[in-house]
Amino acid sequence: MRFFIRELKVLGAIFLSTFAYTTFKIYLLRRKYKHLPGPKTKGILEFYFGHYFTINKYLSQGNIIGQLQLQWSKEFGSVYVYQFLNEMVCITNEEESIKTILIDKNFPKKENIYQIVAYPFGQRFMGKGLVTELNYEKWRQRRSFLNHGFKKSVLIESLNEFNSKGDILIEKLLKLSSEDKSIQMLNEFSCMALDVIAKIAFDLNTNSINDREMKLNKYISLGLEAITMLMNDPFSQLKPSKLNKIKEIKSSIVKLRKYSVEIFNQKIKDFEESNLASKTMLSTLLKHAKTSNELDFETLIDDFITFFIAGQETTANALSFCIFELGQNERALKKLNEEVKTVLGQKTEITNDDLNKLVYTTAVFKESMRKWPPVPAVNRRAPEDVLICDKLIPKNAWFYVPQFIIGRNEKYFPKPNEFIPERFISEDEFSKENRITSYTYFPFSLGPRNCIGQNFAMLEGRVILAKFIQNFDFELDPNQSLIIDEWTTLRPRDGVKVYLKPKF
Numbered sequence: 001m002r003f004f005i006r007e008l009k010v011l012g013a014i015f016l017s018t019f020a021y022t023t024f025k026i027y028l029l030r031r032k033y034k035h036l037p038g039p040k041t042k043g044i045l046e047f048y049f050g051h052y053f054t055i056n057k058y059l060s061q062g063n064i065i066g067q068l069q070l071q072w073s074k075e076f077g078s079v080y081v082y083q084f085l086n087e088m089v090c091i092t093n094e095e096e097s098i099k100t101i102l103i104d105k106n107f108p109k110k111e112n113i114y115q116i117v118a119y120p121f122g123q124r125f126m127g128k129g130l131v132t133e134l135n136y137e138k139w140r141q142r143r144s145f146l147n148h149g150f151k152k153s154v155l156i157e158s159l160n161e162f163n164s165k166g167d168i169l170i171e172k173l174l175k176l177s178s179e180d181k182s183i184q185m186l187n188e189f190s191c192m193a194l195d196v197i198a199k200i201a202f203d204l205n206t207n208s209i210n211d212r213e214m215k216l217n218k219y220i221s222l223g224l225e226a227i228t229m230l231m232n233d234p235f236s237q238l239k240p241s242k243l244n245k246i247k248e249i250k251s252s253i254v255k256l257r258k259y260s261v262e263i264f265n266q267k268i269k270d271f272e273e274s275n276l277a278s279k280t281m282l283s284t285l286l287k288h289a290k291t292s293n294e295l296d297f298e299t300l301i302d303d304f305i306t307f308f309i310a311g312q313e314t315t316a317n318a319l320s321f322c323i324f325e326l327g328q329n330e331r332a333l334k335k336l337n338e339e340v341k342t343v344l345g346q347k348t349e350i351t352n353d354d355l356n357k358l359v360y361t362t363a364v365f366k367e368s369m370r371k372w373p374p375v376p377a378v379n380r381r382a383p384e385d386v387l388i389c390d391k392l393i394p395k396n397a398w399f400y401v402p403q404f405i406i407g408r409n410e411k412y413f414p415k416p417n418e419f420i421p422e423r424f425i426s427e428d429e430f431s432k433e434n435r436i437t438s439y440t441y442f443p444f445s446l447g448p449r450n451c452i453g454q455n456f457a458m459l460e461g462r463v464i465l466a467k468f469i470q471n472f473d474f475e476l477d478p479n480q481s482l483i484i485d486e487w488t489t490l491r492p493r494d495g496v497k498v499y500l501k502p503k504f
């Protein structure tokens with residue numbers, strides 16, 4: 001009994017000292033950021049947890065975090081901070097500050113956030129792939145040899161592949177449209193985008209557009225859901241209500257890896273037989289792996305998975321948002337229809353010349369990424385003190401760099417909640433009222449760690465949007481919610497359901 005009491009005392013002492021230490025650390029943290037504006041915390045609970053409860057309540061009401069941050073931005077100005085558990089999140093919506101963080105200082109990615117992306121719930125997901133590689137030297141080496149394949153001039157050679165996957169999608173939509181049911185466009189775009197990246201990057205014929213059993217989409221979605229769950233609520237792992245979901249997610253990530261290893265091994269065999277003559281991204285990776293001691297098999301799989309995820313989700317969401325907005329904006333849809341009819345008529349093979357003429361189509365794609373940037377923010381850490389909007393931000397601050405919020409800053413984008421593609425057309429008067437620069441509009445991020453696939457996405461997005469408009473009239477199904485979810489990427493909750501009417 002006496003032994004038990006002694007144990008209890010020791011445990012009590014450990015608990016008390018941990019509690020005192022945590023309290024002191026949080027007190028110091030809050031003091032360091034006291035000079036900065038931002039929503040204040042109330043009471044003892046918020047002293048420890050910051051705005052954790054406010055944020056989770058807000059999200060549970062069907063909102064995305066960007067909307068709350070946007071409200072705070074309007075209230076607290078161009079730079080502000082809020083506490084989230086034991087960290088301070090620093091948000092700025094000023095052009096100059098974006099330049100400082102992403103270009104001039106080129107602050108590194110915030111380690112613990114990208115660690116979640118790499119290993120959600122401890123499962124290797126993107127691992128040390130290009131998005132989540134935090135070792136600058138290793139990343140730089142890989143990025144520099146991969147860059148070539150993503151140059152516009154190189155990708156234009158693959159326009160036929162974008163066209164042919166687009167045609168398969170149109171065929172499928174034609175069939176579905178005869179069934180007199182509404183069609184969920186996000187689903188269809190996701191399958192198409194998966195097939196495009198599989199073919200162009202890895203010379204793989206996944207045919208998920210026509211293969212309902214293709215599981216890759218589901219595995220990827222669940223992995224992304226895991227990341228968002230952990231970012232919004234690091235305690236989700238401890239909540240019994242989430243246990244089944246987490247089990248499903250973990251098993252899905254394991255299956256994704258297993259599937260990737262299988263196809264990757266098959267591809268390696270094919271490539272060895274063809275002496276790595278192909279010019280796809282996969283052969284570039286394999287060639288590099290042969291000459292570099294750094295790149296092991298698991299990292300190759302990480303990159304394989306990374307390119308599937310980064311190349312599929314984002315583009316599919318961007319395209320779905322185009323349909324989402326066009327379905328609610330008759331005027332823009334009419335103009336787009338007219339342009340596509342004039343430039344393309346009934347031709348099926350879209351060339352680079354056609355794309356140059358599809359000015360309004362390009363503007364629609366860009367405007368939809370302004371309102372709904374598929375990647376709504378990137379996370380950086382300041383390894384040194386830095387002046388942002390004349391305010392001193394302390395070393396190690398967490399910068400949440402929000403494409404979503406800047407895209408809705410009235411100073412740069414008048415009528416920010418309206419969908420007005422003309423703001424991206426330099427000849428249009430309205431574009432002059434906007435201030436669109438690399439630092440106010442950056443859906444693909446900025447600086448050395450910007451999106452390697454942006455040319456790819458711009459080609460794919462415009463080809464597919466133009467083909468869709470060329471072939472169909474459509475109406476949004478009124479029986480759907482227009483709520484937007486954030487699963488790392490932004491996505492329409494009901495996937496944009498439409499009724500299609502073929503034009504020909």
Ligand code: HEM
Pocket residue numbers: 130131132143197306307310311312314315318373374375378379443444445448449450451452453454456457
């Ligand atoms: C509309 C489509 C797309 C959007 C909005 C988008 C956006 C972004 C953003 C914001 C980043 C920076 C992420 C960060 O710093 O955390 C990024 C990185 C990346 N994206 Fe994209 N992306 C798109 C399409 C693509 C495509 C089609 C590919 C591949 C073919 C791709 C591959 C990548 C990769 C590999 C990175 C990491 C680059 C690096 O760190 O070196 N993305 N993308």
